[in-house]
Amino acid sequence: xxxxxxxxxxxxxxxxxxxxxxxxxxxxxxxxxCNEAQQFDxxxxxxxxxxxxxxxxxxxxxxxxxxxxxxxxxxxxxxxxTNVFEFSRDHEIMRSPYIKEDKTRSYCGMIYIYNFxxxxxxxxxxxxxxxxIGRILINKDGHYYIEGKRELAQILNNxxxxxxxxxxxxxxxxxxxxxxxxxxxxxxxxxNDIQISVNDMLQIENQNMMLKxxxxxGFRFEPDNISKENTSF
Numbered sequence: 001x002x003x004x005x006x007x008x009x010x011x012x013x014x015x016x017x018x019x020x021x022x023x024x025x026x027x028x029x030x031x032x033x034c035n036e037a038q039q040f041d042x043x044x045x046x047x048x049x050x051x052x053x054x055x056x057x058x059x060x061x062x063x064x065x066x067x068x069x070x071x072x073x074x075x076x077x078x079x080x081x082t083n084v085f086e087f088s089r090d091h092e093i094m095r096s097p098y099i100k101e102d103k104t105r106s107y108c109g110m111i112y113i114y115n116f117x118x119x120x121x122x123x124x125x126x127x128x129x130x131x132x133i134g135r136i137l138i139n140k141d142g143h144y145y146i147e148g149k150r151e152l153a154q155i156l157n158n159x160x161x162x163x164x165x166x167x168x169x170x171x172x173x174x175x176x177x178x179x180x181x182x183x184x185x186x187x188x189x190x191x192n193d194i195q196i197s198v199n200d201m202l203q204i205e206n207q208n209m210m211l212k213x214x215x216x217x218g219f220r221f222e223p224d225n226i227s228k229e230n231t232s233f
Contacts, residue, residue: 018104018140019084026109026138027064030080032169033111034061037069040173070118074180077114077130084109093145098160108137115180117213128213133179136172138164146172149179
């Protein structure tokens with residue numbers, strides 16, 4: 001009986017320490033992104049805002065696990081999940097020599113990048129839609145794997161070599177900003193707006209709009225495919 005308890009305790013300790021190490025690495029990565037967002041905010045205010053005052057940039061840190069970067073009519077939200085995940089056994093990354101050499105490398109923390117319309121927060125439009133444009137998975141070694149839309153998907157994925165750093169965080173941050181700037185709000189399908197309730201109208205009058213707005217509302221929004229040329233291990 002004591003051997004069984006001892007074995008369970010050893011597993012508990014090893015897995016607990018592993019996940020705590022991954023959490024710390026992910027939190028460190030979050031700090032890198034946060035600092036890069038602040039630097040972008042500072043650069044814009046020092047170099048651009050005097051000549052282009054109608055276009056603004058504003059950084060806000062809500063807590064250690066979330067910050068927002070507002071630029072013009074968009075907001076990027078970086079959100080760190082506080083739990084640790086493992087790649088599914090069917091994921092292509094599980095076939096890489098890097099993971100086969102040490103399976104604990106397949107456990108990762110996760111940072112999400114969401115894009116919202118700035119007016120959604122400004123006017124408290126609680127039904128508006130935000131979009132996941134990328135997520136970064138970080139393991140115990142500080143190595144990262146990135147999934148995302150267009151510019152983010154073009155960042156070379158080499159999980160065995162790519163280490164999160166201020167430089168890589170800057171590349172990901174700028175790619176997310178570039179994608180968002182070019183991710184425009186489409187005119188919704190006419191039939192989507194053909195009816196409106198009295199309650200919706202009253203809410204609009206009270207500045208608590210119940211109408212739903214999103215950049216691709218009524219249209220398909222799917223992850224861009226990452227070509228094999230952009231994926232290596």
